[in-house]
Amino acid sequence: MSAGAGSVHAIELKGRMMLVSVLRLHTADREALEAALGERMAEAPDLMHDMPVVVDLAALAALPVADLLVVLEQIRRQGFKLIGLQQSAAVPEGLAAASGLPLLVLGGRAAPEPVARSRPAAEPRPEAPQPVAAPAVHTPTRVVTQHVRSGQQIYARGGDLIITGAVSAGAEILADGHIHIYGTLRGRALAGVRGLASATIFCRRLDAELVSIAGHYRIAEDILDSERGENRLVTLSGETIDIAEI
Known part of the structure; x- marks a missing residue:
């Protein structure tokens, strides 16, 4: 097999988020x-x-x-x-x-994933197992009983995060586990930041700048108007962020 053909399988460019x-x-x-x-x-x-x-x-x-x-x-x-x-x-x-x-240069939209070019079918080959990150040690849920203001960053290490107020635009909340917001989410919410793909984000009203689970994310421009609104649940399905009304 030529070097050119082999290089097709040597790398894969994925649209993932690095928390910076x-x-x-x-x-x-x-x-x-x-x-x-x-x-x-x-x-x-x-x-x-x-x-x-x-x-x-x-x-x-x-x-x-x-x-x-x-x-x-x-x-x-x-x-x-x-x-x-x-x-x-x-x-x-x-x-x-x-x-x-x-x-x-930080900010702006995430680069779209490249469209795969058609190529002759190849024999399936077993994928190498991906290393599994050690689960974070669970700690008691962190509860914040006030609004999260623009510029604030709140992190629940090892557990879940509950916000009883709103999360303002420009604010950022993170948790190793689930995130529950009993107000409006206008800022950034990142759940499962250490790789917990089963983490979820619930908010009373969704109007977010960004939602992320286990490194997969959607920014404001990628969230449909029909997905915004009251009683929203954000989950990760494979590598896709889903937003549904509950």
């Missing part, structure tokens, strides 16, 4: 950064150690590259996993190359 946080810095003061980063890491250490982070340095653009490299190294030493720099005209020239971090 943007770390926006407002100071380069060593002590202030250490305190702020330590406090944020302590809020959800397991999530923060695993979550990719993009650094936004727009507010520190006046600093020389050497000082910014020191800041980036401090962030790494405190346990954050840096994967890139937020693309901005304010990022000093040469910083990306010096730090080894690419410039990334």
